[in-house]
Amino acid sequence: MQPAAAVRACGITKTFGDVIALDGVDLDLAEGQIHGLVGPNGAGKTTLLGMLLGLSVADGGSLEILGSPVGRILSVPDGVTGFVDGPGLYPELTARQNLAALVSLRGGAGRSAEVDELLDRVGLIEVAGDRVRGFSLGMRQRLGLAAALLGEPRLLVLDEPANGLDPGGKRQVHRVLTDLAEAGGTVVLSSHRMDDLAALCDDVTLLSTGRVVFSGPVHKLASESGELDYRLVTTDAEGARRFADDVPGLSRVAGRKSQSQYDDQSVVVRGPEPALDDLIARLVGAGIAIRELGPVVPPLEAAFLALTGADAGTGPGRDADIRPGSTPALQETSR
Ligand SMILES: Nc1ncnc2c1ncn2[C@@H]1O[C@H](COP(=O)(O)OP(=O)(O)OP(=O)(O)O)[C@@H](O)[C@H]1O
Numbered sequence: 001m002q003p004a005a006a007v008r009a010c011g012i013t014k015t016f017g018d019v020i021a022l023d024g025v026d027l028d029l030a031e032g033q034i035h036g037l038v039g040p041n042g043a044g045k046t047t048l049l050g051m052l053l054g055l056s057v058a059d060g061g062s063l064e065i066l067g068s069p070v071g072r073i074l075s076v077p078d079g080v081t082g083f084v085d086g087p088g089l090y091p092e093l094t095a096r097q098n099l100a101a102l103v104s105l106r107g108g109a110g111r112s113a114e115v116d117e118l119l120d121r122v123g124l125i126e127v128a129g130d131r132v133r134g135f136s137l138g139m140r141q142r143l144g145l146a147a148a149l150l151g152e153p154r155l156l157v158l159d160e161p162a163n164g165l166d167p168g169g170k171r172q173v174h175r176v177l178t179d180l181a182e183a184g185g186t187v188v189l190s191s192h193r194m195d196d197l198a199a200l201c202d203d204v205t206l207l208s209t210g211r212v213v214f215s216g217p218v219h220k221l222a223s224e225s226g227e228l229d230y231r232l233v234t235t236d237a238e239g240a241r242r243f244a245d246d247v248p249g250l251s252r253v254a255g256r257k258s259q260s261q262y263d264d265q266s267v268v269v270r271g272p273e274p275a276l277d278d279l280i281a282r283l284v285g286a287g288i289a290i291r292e293l294g295p296v297v298p299p300l301e302a303a304f305l306a307l308t309g310a311d312a313g314t315g316p317g318r319d320a321d322i323r324p325g326s327t328p329a330l331q332e333t334s335r
Contacts, residue, residue: 011025014047022210036190036203045207049190052157052188081150089132099146123169141163142173145161145176149180156188161177162196204218206221206304222299228296233266253268
């Protein structure tokens, strides 16, 4: 049986004056899923998330949240929580008092055990008695997440929840979100970090200028990357270049200078995977060992750039194929 839909959006439009923020967006989120929303700055992610939180209404299209239709009024069903543009917190109150205030606003006095349990889950129990005014960005994010988790939401909506988090904090937040989804809750979050989305999300929706340009499993998005550039570091760079020039379908491209100690020994090639396999087999056959091999731009990032039309000139050596016999000059970048 298909899981029930937590969100069903069809043809959502939203304009701000002349700006079309959302332009016929469809979104189907199954219950128990973690869904990622990704896209360039200004793509419409926050606008869409705000709508799911009842902070704004669509100009056109239909929206159903947790089985209830949402009309043209600012409201969403019970069980929807989250934040966009950072969590709203009381700076003069402590972390514990912030959560307790929310509990009592919702008529749930006497649930202090839940408050402390949540503070513990997001890694703030040690600073539960400190005023939020002195909290770092990452600590505020953690507290905002704890606030959103009060009362066990059925749909949790988060705008860049990993913003400002250190690696440990990120892992903690990932665990909290995964636990919620395993318990049947639905999470929809935006992020600019493709690696975070890959680690966390079942499906992703890629928005570009208010339109959906991809929606589906993360691994399928990766397969939209087209041909990738691969950097190879071998024990014989000159030999590797010669072999690369001989492999049909493979071209050598100029690599950007990276921090790698192997820069002078690396070769960057572009082509389909079978051609890359052919090169590897030839190198190994010739006794040239491979020390490093990987895509220069990770596949998810490459897919993002390709589908949003943002890849022109961003790849290393784009439009700078190297002819056999020439020496690849590593390009300096400003990074
Ligand atoms: N309240 C508003 N008034 C006017 N324009 C707005 C408003 N909110 C959003 N926009 C515009 O709508 C478009 C989409 O904005 P939105 O904030 O949804 O994008 P985003 O994908 O979240 O971007 P970012 O990654 O930079 O946060 C942008 O062009 C933005 O300038």
